[in-house]
Structure formats: structure tokens, C-alpha cells
Amino acid sequence: MLLPQWSIDRCRRKRGRKEEGTPLVVVESIAARQLVVAVDGAAAQGVRVGMTLAQARALCPAIEHAEHDPCGDARGLEGLGRWMIRFTPVVAAEFSGRAAGWLFLDVTGCERLYGGLRPLVEQVGEALARFRLGAARVALAPTAGAAWALAFAGGGAAWIVGDGEALSGVLAPLPVEALRIAPDQAGALRHLGVASVGQLLKLSRKSLHARFGAELLRRLDQALGRAPEPLVAIEPWAPVGATMEFEGVVAALEALWGVLRHLIGQLVADLARRGCGARRVDVEFRRPHAPAVRKSILLSRPSRDPENLFNLFRCALEEVQRAQEAKRQRTGRGRHRGRGVRVGASPADAIDTVLCPDGFTGVRVTVPVFERVSDEQIRLLDAAAHATAREFESLAERLRIRLGAAAVVRPELVESHVPERAWGAGEKLEDGGGRMESSEVGVQSSGEQSKIKNPKSKISSLPRPLHLLPVPTEIRVIVAPSEDREGRPVAVMHGGEVRPIAWAAGPERIAAQWWDARTRTRDYFAIEEAAGRRWWVFRVAETNRWYLHGVFE
Amino acid sequence: MRLITCHGGKIHTTSADAMRAGRAGVFSFGLTALDRLMPTGLARGSVHEILAAEGSGMTFAVVLAKAATSGGEDGGRGDFKFEISDLGFEIKNQKSKIKNPLPLVWCDPHLTLYPPALAAMGIDLGRVLMVRPGNEADHVWAVAECLRCRGGGATVAGVGTLSRIGARKLQLAAEAGGGVGVLMRPAEMAGENAAATRWLVAPAPSTGGGQRWRVELVHGHGGCVGQPVFLEVRRETGVVRAAPPVVDRPVPQEARA
Numbered sequence: 001m002l003l004p005q006w007s008i009d010r011c012r013r014k015r016g017r018k019e020e021g022t023p024l025v026v027v028e029s030i031a032a033r034q035l036v037v038a039v040d041g042a043a044a045q046g047v048r049v050g051m052t053l054a055q056a057r058a059l060c061p062a063i064e065h066a067e068h069d070p071c072g073d074a075r076g077l078e079g080l081g082r083w084m085i086r087f088t089p090v091v092a093a094e095f096s097g098r099a100a101g102w103l104f105l106d107v108t109g110c111e112r113l114y115g116g117l118r119p120l121v122e123q124v125g126e127a128l129a130r131f132r133l134g135a136a137r138v139a140l141a142p143t144a145g146a147a148w149a150l151a152f153a154g155g156g157a158a159w160i161v162g163d164g165e166a167l168s169g170v171l172a173p174l175p176v177e178a179l180r181i182a183p184d185q186a187g188a189l190r191h192l193g194v195a196s197v198g199q200l201l202k203l204s205r206k207s208l209h210a211r212f213g214a215e216l217l218r219r220l221d222q223a224l225g226r227a228p229e230p231l232v233a234i235e236p237w238a239p240v241g242a243t244m245e246f247e248g249v250v251a252a253l254e255a256l257w258g259v260l261r262h263l264i265g266q267l268v269a270d271l272a273r274r275g276c277g278a279r280r281v282d283v284e285f286r287r288p289h290a291p292a293v294r295k296s297i298l299l300s301r302p303s304r305d306p307e308n309l310f311n312l313f314r315c316a317l318e319e320v321q322r323a324q325e326a327k328r329q330r331t332g333r334g335r336h337r338g339r340g341v342r343v344g345a346s347p348a349d350a351i352d353t354v355l356c357p358d359g360f361t362g363v364r365v366t367v368p369v370f371e372r373v374s375d376e377q378i379r380l381l382d383a384a385a386h387a388t389a390r391e392f393e394s395l396a397e398r399l400r401i402r403l404g405a406a407a408v409v410r411p412e413l414v415e416s417h418v419p420e421r422a423w424g425a426g427e428k429l430e431d432g433g434g435r436m437e438s439s440e441v442g443v444q445s446s447g448e449q450s451k452i453k454n455p456k457s458k459i460s461s462l463p464r465p466l467h468l469l470p471v472p473t474e475i476r477v478i479v480a481p482s483e484d485r486e487g488r489p490v491a492v493m494h495g496g497e498v499r500p501i502a503w504a505a506g507p508e509r510i511a512a513q514w515w516d517a518r519t520r521t522r523d524y525f526a527i528e529e530a531a532g533r534r535w536w537v538f539r540v541a542e543t544n545r546w547y548l549h550g551v552f553e
Numbered sequence: 554m555r556l557i558t559c560h561g562g563k564i565h566t567t568s569a570d571a572m573r574a575g576r577a578g579v580f581s582f583g584l585t586a587l588d589r590l591m592p593t594g595l596a597r598g599s600v601h602e603i604l605a606a607e608g609s610g611m612t613f614a615v616v617l618a619k620a621a622t623s624g625g626e627d628g629g630r631g632d633f634k635f636e637i638s639d640l641g642f643e644i645k646n647q648k649s650k651i652k653n654p655l656p657l658v659w660c661d662p663h664l665t666l667y668p669p670a671l672a673a674m675g676i677d678l679g680r681v682l683m684v685r686p687g688n689e690a691d692h693v694w695a696v697a698e699c700l701r702c703r704g705g706g707a708t709v710a711g712v713g714t715l716s717r718i719g720a721r722k723l724q725l726a727a728e729a730g731g732g733v734g735v736l737m738r739p740a741e742m743a744g745e746n747a748a749a750t751r752w753l754v755a756p757a758p759s760t761g762g763g764q765r766w767r768v769e770l771v772h773g774h775g776g777c778v779g780q781p782v783f784l785e786v787r788r789e790t791g792v793v794r795a796a797p798p799v800v801d802r803p804v805p806q807e808a809r810a
Contacts, residue, residue, distance in 0.1 A: 395682075396682060399695060411671075464670040534608070
């Protein structure tokens with residue numbers, strides 16, 4: 001099965017049906033020049049492979065272009081091959097590196113399941129048409145090389161070759177390019193006047209070997225079945241999962257936890273055999289006469305630690321239980337007022353009665369996404385610190401599952417004079433370990449707020465309160481008389497009474513940021529009332545109003 | 554009892570308190586005036602409670618959490634440097650001395666903590682995790698979950714009312730995790746508790762320099778209960794130290810005349 005325009009087809013599939021009619025080229029950027037790698041639709045206007053994009057635009061103004069992505073193309077081809085495993089277990093995918101790709105399906109012995117070779121080929125063709133791979137050509141032959149040659153030469157139709165004896169007869173009229181040889185070799189052959197395979201077969205093997213090397217003869221022999229061509233088959237994925245069906249309905253929580261532990265043990269054994277760790281785990285509790293309760297857990301790094309996985313499940317199920325409880329409360333208030341739902345019992349009871357009012361009939365745990373995990377090599381003396389860091393990370397993971405990603409924050413200082421902008425939520429917790437060390441080195445980012453490389457430098461020399469109000473509240477302050485409305489605070493209204501200020505430090509002026517129209521110039525004072533409480537207040541210079549911003553607790 | 558050793562040509566004396574504090578499972582403030590109140594050291598794997606009057610508590614919580622998280626094996630002493638000053642002992646942050654700083658989790662449902670101030674007090678923000686639960690139920694759950702974590706760090710949380718069962722649950726979680734829990738409660742809500750130590754903190758009038766707090770041990774086995782200590786934060790340097798109490802000094806006769 002040959003896909004001569006695989007890059008184009010893949011781009012089209014990605015872009016959807018809307019741009020069906022527009023001409024498309026795939027371009028590759030080489031040293032500031034964009035060279036066309038594959039052409040579709042615009043070929044009629046004279047756009048050829050190897051042109052620059054500017055030339056192509058000049059010929060065909062309406063042209064669309066996409067960046068060449070050989071790795072993505074190869075992956076996509078492998079995905080298509082994986083889909084084709086339904087026809088035969090041996091599927092090999094090869095991508096040329098430019099635009100074309102091909103799949104070999106070894107259907108030996110599989111035709112009986114489809115009622116013969118012809119229906120099988122028809123089904124493959126239908127599948128390709130369904131995937132809108134119209135340019136694909138399918139050919140069937142006793143050898144992989146002959147199939148490729150037929151697909152290359154035959155214009156889109158399914159060709160079927162009967163037996164091996166007639167093979168050289170069928171291949172003889174085909175052009176030499178059909179032998180999967182390098183373009184320069186084919187060009188050299190054509191230069192010598194050798195245009196078809198038949199002409200090539202008449203030449204002596206010795207002279208061909210001397211002139212063109214072993215590659216050409218190998219391809220020729222492979223096409224004719226004289227030399228073997230091993231196919232590297234795509235390895236099928238087997239899903240990782242474990243299921244336990246109960247004989248009856250089970251409602252006891254201890255039993256369920258036990259089952260979950262057992263299933264996780266199975267998963268971990270499977271993952272360890274593959275050398276992988278889970279990135280996403282789905283759990284499904286099957287219930288009688290009700291849809292199953294499903295929950296999926298995303299992990300920030302691949303893990304196959306049974307204790308960690310079990311703890312994550314525990315958190316996730318508490319979350320499910322709370323959601324169900326809320327739902328039940330809502331419906332309970334409406335309809336079953338007298339049913340007496342027990343709310344506010346201990347968590348274990350609540351799971352018993354709310355999550356599984358009738359018990360479960362089965363538990364299924366699957367790992368749809370897993371990744372290779374490598375055991376980290378750590379120094380012996382750092383083992384304790386490493387274990388601490390790992391525990392801490394799994395804690396953050398558990399917290400995020402229940403509270404949401406936004407509720408778990410790693411603070412980081414930001415270079416800004418405006419107090420509330422002097423820190424921000426740091427790096428996302430998703431990326432893996434080594435955070436204890438890496439957190440000290442910020443990344444210089446452009447714009448208003450840039451993180452600071454040296455943590456010592458941006459700690460303000462003036463004291464800041466530990467307790468900063470999320471929103472400053474307006475307060476009334478009595479100010480010492482002065483001519484320019486900028487007197488120092490003398491007394492403050494707090495709790496409905498006037499409190500004299502025993503000590504005040506300031507003002508610390510924080511000017512408005514000229515690029516931000518919302519901030520105003522503030523004069524900060526640290527004030528202490530008679531009992532010793534200290535507040536951080538500021539006066540907005542423009543409006544002369546006072547606000548409480550923090551408490552030195 | 555004193556242990557006297559001689560190495561490097563110098564004679565070193567170690568007090569019994571210091572030896573006990575160096576033991577696993579116990580940490581000390583590293584601030585002599587406070588360590589004197591709790592000579593046996595503060596236990597790891599337990600909850601310590603701060604009853605804070607209005608306008609106080611967070612600084613003392615940071616002092617407590619910092620002592621609990623700075624370096625495991627040397628009993629929390631690696632973080633602080635002793636300096637004899639005219640007023641007593643000072644503690645100073647010395648970052649280079651911190652060995653394996655333990656993580657610090659701050660449960661902050663009301664979004665009040667200001668991390669730059671934390672950094673100014675010498676806490677490395679790289680090991681701080683701020684947890685901001687959306688409601689009270691999540692908050693209690695998060696505190697228990699953090700305490701149960703075997704990372705061995707400290708968890709600081711403000712809690713309002715706490716039932717006896719709730720307090721006991723947190724203590725059990727801390728025992729399971731082995732870390733230190735620091736609970737801040739308003740002083741008027743002092744109810745049931747299962748904490749290992751209990752401190753009463755209130756603001757005290759300053760003498761014009763640094764801000765002062767009155768710290769008193771209310772409950773703690775083997776501790777000196779009812780002896781207030783005054784802590785002072787120097788405004789210029791951010792150093793926490795013990796300050797002598799403010800006393801009414803008799804005004805000299807000449808001045809009165």
C-alpha cells in the first residue's frame with residue numbers, strides 16, 4: 001500500500017474539511033529558504049517539488065502552505081499501520097523522509113477470513129477512502145518489492161498478481177523507479193537507456209553490480225522473490241488493566257479497598273514488566289442497575305509505586321463521594337425528604353452509604369497512558385533528602401487532585417515594586433524532580449515582571465507584613481496638620497473607636513507604573529497603636545484616601 | 554549535667570539540653586530565651602498550637618516552622634547563628650549552613666500569606682508549598698493530609714474552632730507523618746486541644762525600634778509554663794531575637810524636678 005502524498009494527506013486531515021478545495025504545499029525551511037517538498041492541487045499551475053515558496057506563490061497566489069514535519073508524518077503512518085493490524089498481524093510502516101510513505105501488510109493466510117484476496121483488498125481500499133486517503137494505491141503481490149512496484153506504477157487500482165512464476169513477466173514493463181532505488185540511480189539507468197525492469201533483467205548481473213553496486217541487485221532480487229525481504233512489523237499495544245468481577249454485590253468498604261490494592265498490585269507488576277510507569281489511571285466501579293462510577297487520575301510523572309497510586313485513589317474517591325453527596329442532598333431536598341440520608345457521618349460511613357448505596361458488582365482499573373520510567377540514580381548520602389522530596393511531590397499531587405491545580409501554589413518572587421505583584425505562582429508542578437535545586441534559578445522573562453536570578457537581591461530592604469490583605473480595605477486615619485496634605489498619621493479608626501498611633505515609620509513611596517493606568521502612587525506607613533499591634537497602611541497620593549493593606553502579625 | 558569534650562585544642566562544653574535537642578524526634582528553636590522555656594525540646598511528629606491575640610501569631614509560627622524545617626540531623630540548629638549582642642542572643646539566618654531543608658506547607662484558605670515577607674525572614678521559597686483550599690471541609694482535610702505526609706516537614710495552618718475529635722485527628726495524622734504541625738488559633742477560641750505544646754502570643758508595645766511580641770508557654774510537658782518572653786524583630790535587619798521586657802524604670806529625681 002503506497003501513499004505517495006502522505007505529508008499532504010496528513011496536513012489535510014489536520015486542517016479539516018473546510019479547506020478541501022484549496023491547493024496545498026508542504027514546505028521545508030532550509031537556511032531561510034522555504035523549499036516545496038510536496039505539492040497538491042497546484043501542480044496544474046506548474047508548482048514543482050524543489051521550488052521556493054515565493055516561486056510557488058507567484059505561480060499560484062491562492063496557495064496554502066504547511067511546515068514539513070517528518071517525525072510527525074512517520075508517527076502518523078505508524079498510527080495508520082496500527083489501525084491496519086485488524087487485517088493482518090504483520091504490518092510494517094516505512095516513511096521515505098520526504099513526502100511518501102508506505103505500509104506493507106503481510107496477508108498470507110488472512111484472506112480466508114475475508115472470503116478471498118479480492119474482498120480483502122476491497123476492504124482495505126474502502127478503509128482508505130473513508131480516511132480520505134484518495135491518493136493511496138493498493139497492490140497485492142507475492143513479494144513486498146513486487147507489490148511496491150505495482151503500486152508505484154499502477155494508477156490507483158488494485159492489482160492482483162497470481163503466482164510467483166509470472167512475476168518477472170508482470171514486472172518487465174514497469175519503469176525502473178518502481179524498484180525502490182535511489183532517484184540518482186534511476187536517473188543514471190535512464191541515461192543509459194534502461195527505462196524498464198525488463199531491459200534491466202536482460203543485462204548481465206556482473207556488470208550491473210560493477211556499475212551500480214549491490215543495492216540495485218538486491219532490490220531486483222527482492223521484487224522477484226529471489227532474496228528475502230524481512231518486514232519489521234509494528235508491535236501491537238496491549239492495554240494495561242485489571243478487572244475484578246464480584247460474585248455478588250459487595251458493599252463493605254474494607255473489601256473494596258482490599259480489592260483496589262490487589263488490582264493495583266497487578267497493574268504495577270504489569271508496568272514493571274514493561275519498564276513503564278502510569279501517567280493516567282482510570283478506575284471504574286460497576287454498580288447494579290446504575291451507571292458505573294468512573295474517575296481518572298492524572299500523574300505528574302510516571303509512577304509505579306503501589307502506595308502512591310493507592311493514596312491517589314483514596315483522594316480521588318473522596319472527591320467522587322463528595323460530589324455524590326452534594327447531588328444526593330440536592331435531590332433529597334426536592335423529592336425524598338423523608339428518606340433520611342445520613343449526612344455528616346464519619347467519612348468511611350459516608351462512602352458506604354453514599355458512594356455505594358447498593359454496593360458494587362465489579363471494579364476495573366486501566367492505565368490508558370503510561371511512559372517509560374527510569375530508576376533514578378541517587379547518591380547514597382542523598383537518599384534521605386531524595387525520599388523527602390518524593391514524598392513531598394506525591395503530597396502535592398494528592399492535594400491537586402482534590403483541591404484543583406490552582407489551589408496548590410509554589411510561590412516565587414517577582415521583581416516588582418508593587419507589593420501584591422512581588423510574588424507569583426511559580427513553575428507548574430507538572431514537571432518532574434530536581435525542584436529543590438532548580439527553584440532558585442529563575443528564568444529571565446521579558447516584559448513588566450521578570451523573575452530574579454539572585455534571590456537575595458529582590459527581597460525588599462524595608463519590612464513587609466506576613467499578612468497581606470487580598471484587597472486593601474479603606475480606613476479612616478487622622479493626620480497631623482501639614483500644609484501640603486502629606487502629614488503623618490496620628491490616629492486611626494479601628495473597630496469603631498479612635499486609636500492613637502504610638503509609632504509610625506514612613507512614608508515609603510511606591511510610584512504608579514506609568515504603563516499601567518490602574519495603579520496609583522501610594523505612600524506606605526507602618527503604624528503601631530498603643531497595644532503594640534502594627535499595621536501596614538497606605539495613602540493614595542491622588543485621592544488622599546487611606547487603606548489598610550497588611551498586618552505585621 | 555554537662556558534657557565536656559576536648560578536640561582541636563579547645564575545650565567544648567555541651568549542656569544536657571543541647572544533647573537532648575540533638576536527639577532524633579526533637580527540635581529546638583535555636584533561640585536561647587525560647588529554648589529555656591522548653592528545655593527538653595519540641596517534639597516532632599506532633600502538633601504545636603499557637604493561641605494568637607489579634608495582630609500576632611504569624612511571625613511566631615514562622616519562627617517555629619523554620620526551626621522545625623531547617624536541617625534534620627542537627628536538631629534544627631544549623632539554621633541559626635548565635636551572636637551575643639548587648640540585649641541577649643540573636644538568631645540570624647545563614648543560608649549556607651542549611652543542610653537538607655525540609656519542606657514547609659502553609660495552608661492558607663483566606664489568601665492572607667505574603668510570601669515575600671516569608672522570604673525576608675530567611676525561608677527559602679523553593680521548599681514552600683502554599684495550599685489554598687476553597688472551603689472549611691477541604692481545609693481540614695488538606696491539613697490532615699499534609700500532616701500525614703512522611704516528608705517530615707512542617708505544616709502551618711490557621712484553624713478556627715476545632716472539636717476535640719478534630720484536634721485528636723490532627724495529632725494522630727502528625728504522629729503518622731512524623732512532621733511538625735503548627736496550628737494558629739485565635740486566642741479566644743482556646744478550646745479542646747491535643748497539642749504537644751501550646752503558646753500564647755500577643756502583641757507588646759515596642760520601644761520605638763523593632764516590633765515586639767509577648768510569647769508565653771501555656772502547656773507543654775517539662776516546660777516552664779507562665780514565664781513570658783519578649784521577641785523582637787529588628788526593623789532594619791529582620792532578625793528575630795529575645796528582648797528584655799519593658800519595665801517601668803524609676804524616673805530620676807533630677808528629671809522630675
